[in-house]
Amino acid sequence: MTEAYISTRCKKILYMIMASDTYVSLPQISEEFKLSKRSIYYELCKINDWLSVQGINEITVVRGKGIKLTEEEKQQIEQVMEKGGAKEEYIFSPMERIYFIICYIIKSKEAVNVEQLAEYLQVSRNTIFNDIRVVVKQLQDFDLTLGYKSKQGYFIDGDSIRIRALFMLYINMLKPVYESETFSYLKDNSVEENLKKLQKIETKLNTSYVEGTLRSIAMLIPLMEKGNEGLYFPDLKKEELENSQEYRLIEEEFPNLIEKGKKYTYVFIY
Numbered sequence: 001m002t003e004a005y006i007s008t009r010c011k012k013i014l015y016m017i018m019a020s021d022t023y024v025s026l027p028q029i030s031e032e033f034k035l036s037k038r039s040i041y042y043e044l045c046k047i048n049d050w051l052s053v054q055g056i057n058e059i060t061v062v063r064g065k066g067i068k069l070t071e072e073e074k075q076q077i078e079q080v081m082e083k084g085g086a087k088e089e090y091i092f093s094p095m096e097r098i099y100f101i102i103c104y105i106i107k108s109k110e111a112v113n114v115e116q117l118a119e120y121l122q123v124s125r126n127t128i129f130n131d132i133r134v135v136v137k138q139l140q141d142f143d144l145t146l147g148y149k150s151k152q153g154y155f156i157d158g159d160s161i162r163i164r165a166l167f168m169l170y171i172n173m174l175k176p177v178y179e180s181e182t183f184s185y186l187k188d189n190s191v192e193e194n195l196k197k198l199q200k201i202e203t204k205l206n207t208s209y210v211e212g213t214l215r216s217i218a219m220l221i222p223l224m225e226k227g228n229e230g231l232y233f234p235d236l237k238k239e240e241l242e243n244s245q246e247y248r249l250i251e252e253e254f255p256n257l258i259e260k261g262k263k264y265t266y267v268f269i270y
Contacts, residue, residue: 006050009033010043011081017059017067018074025066046093049123054080097121098134099170105146105156106167107223113153142166164264167220172212194218197253201269204249209269217268221254221261246270 006014016032017024029040044067048058056076059067069077092100100121105112117128132154136146144158144166156163195218202209241247246269250262257265 006046007043010047010050013040013043014047014077017069018077020068023062023066023068026061028066042093049092051077053123056080092121094131096174097123097127097131098138099173101128101131101135102138102156103167103170103174105154106163107219111149111153111155116153139166161264161267164220164223164268167223168213168216168268171216171219175212190222191215191218194221194254198269201246201249201253205245213268217265220268221257221265241266244270 026040051058061067114125114128118125139146142162144156147155147157195215198214247266250265
């Protein structure tokens with residue numbers, strides 16, 4: 001089973017609450033961690049997600065007082081902490097779940113079912129169904145649709161370039177999750193190799209891409225062969241593309257990538 005993750009800051013806030021025998025006010029937390037009231041509620045939401053996964057009662061904020069845990073709740077949390085050791089853990093925020101679901105479906109070679117998503121994100125089926133409604137709305141903004149195959153699961157349908165552009169956008173928004181090593185599903189052995197090749201291209205072009213861009217492309221390259229439609233770029237002639245330095249370097253570093261994949265890569269690094 002996939003583990004529930006909680007960030008270092010959430011752990012510190014939780015330890016602060018556990019260490020007190022009285023109510024811990026939001027201003028106290030704000031002062032200690034230099035957080036706004038909104039940010040505190042965001043962190044408390046993630047803590048409650050983690051507590052829920054562990055089968056422990058969620059913490060509540062009492063108006064005018066703050067947060068206080070019972071001795072039983074403290075013992076339950078301590079036992080879980082001791083069992084899990086000091087390893088950094090991570091909880092997906094609601095929007096991180098949406099971004100992850102979309103990237104997960106795009107990356108998957110097969111349709112993705114609710115059980116897979118619930119297991120990976122460590123949330124209930126009902127939570128996933130609610131997330132799917134948000135996913136549908138997010139995709140509509142990009143003129144994409146969420147399809148469903150009976151007894152198989154969900155897939156994303158629409159223009160391949162838009163799908164890959166959406167992957168690029170959301171994978172960068174998931175950088176904290178990626179760095180937490182929670183992204184094992186979206187990684188494969190070729191990602192680091194692809195990244196090194198793209199970094200060589202970056203050096204030879206004497207340019208510098210926005211942080212995270214090359215890694216996103218490296219993760220996207222295995223998807224380049226998905227989709228059977230041709231590519232059409234009205235403002236770019238084939239001769240200009242194939243004679244560009246970027247395209248020549250892509251051919252040099254990725255000789256086995258199909259022509260369509262090379263063109264996709266060109267579009268993203270141009």
